[in-house]
Amino acid sequence: MILTNIETIPGKTIVKHYGLVSGNTIRAKHIGRDIMAGFKNIFGGELKGYTELLEESRNEAVSRMVDQAKSVGANAVVNVRFSTSAIAQGAAELYAYGTAVSVE
Amino acid sequence: MDVLIPLLLLVLVGYVVGTWIETQHFKNIRERERRTRNLPALTMKLPLASTQVSDVTLVSGSVVVSVDYFKRFVMSLIQLVGGRISSYETLMDRARREAQLRMKEQAMQWGATSIVNLRMETSTIANQNKKNNLGTVEVLAYGTAIKARSL
Numbered sequence: 001m002i003l004t005n006i007e008t009i010p011g012k013t014i015v016k017h018y019g020l021v022s023g024n025t026i027r028a029k030h031i032g033r034d035i036m037a038g039f040k041n042i043f044g045g046e047l048k049g050y051t052e053l054l055e056e057s058r059n060e061a062v063s064r065m066v067d068q069a070k071s072v073g074a075n076a077v078v079n080v081r082f083s084t085s086a087i088a089q090g091a092a093e094l095y096a097y098g099t100a101v102s103v104e
Numbered sequence: 105m106d107v108l109i110p111l112l113l114l115v116l117v118g119y120v121v122g123t124w125i126e127t128q129h130f131k132n133i134r135e136r137e138r139r140t141r142n143l144p145a146l147t148m149k150l151p152l153a154s155t156q157v158s159d160v161t162l163v164s165g166s167v168v169v170s171v172d173y174f175k176r177f178v179m180s181l182i183q184l185v186g187g188r189i190s191s192y193e194t195l196m197d198r199a200r201r202e203a204q205l206r207m208k209e210q211a212m213q214w215g216a217t218s219i220v221n222l223r224m225e226t227s228t229i230a231n232q233n234k235k236n237n238l239g240t241v242e243v244l245a246y247g248t249a250i251k252a253r254s255l
Contacts, residue, residue, distance in 0.1 A: 005162060005221050006221045006248050009160055010151055010157035010160055010250065011156075011157035011160070041173070041240070042114055043122050044118065044126065044169070044172030044175065044195075045125040045170070046202070047168045050168035054168065084225065084242065086227070
């Protein structure tokens with residue numbers, strides 16, 4: 001599965017479009033991480049727990065998108081976009097979407 | 105008065121530790137930027153027409169950073185009169201550069217020769233404690249890594 005965030009795959013030609021594929025995940029931070037982040041808020045700097053959490057969630061959203069693309073018979077996803085939204089306090093939605101295509 | 109002392113203490117600790125962490129971080133960023141200098145990351149959609157592309161993949165890097173208590177305190181003072189908040193500018197600068205570096209390091213590991221269509225996204229992370237909302241941001245940098253055939 002080839003993923004790009006441009007409209008084409010350089011060096012290959014798109015032979016078929018399958019339309020939109022997407023994957024999302026909503027994650028809440030667990031309380032331990034939140035307390036630790038609260039401490040780190042005093043000193044500033046990177047909040048590693050959150051970075052990891054968001055990274056994991058984003059990977060999950062991407063893998064769901066890839067699964068969907070596989071199920072329609074695509075071998076690549078072009079024009080992948082990410083979006084993050086805080087839907088509730090302490091929870092965030094990670095969303096990845098793109099166009100499933102077949103390339104040769 | 106009893107309320108003021110812990111607050112001032114937090115501000116002081118935030119200033120000392122926060123400034124130290126920031127200086128270290130910038131030093132680290134500069135060094136890694138030197139190491140990744142020969143991997144160009146472009147915001148153009150497509151690689152140069154002369155590039156012989158052999159492989160592409162999506163790369164990304166993200167980071168969550170927060171400001172220290174001192175900067176938050178300064179911010180609340182500046183908000184009274186308005187104006188430029190330079191302490192938050194360095195925060196965003198750090199976050200963006202760090203996210204870009206992580207993306208580049210991932211691309212280098214994969215063996216990329218360049219990155220095209222670099223995009224950045226910023227989102228604020230809400231804390232359960234509404235008061236601490238200000239100053240925690242996530243920056244995501246992503247792009248398409250290109251492996252060019254050597255001529």
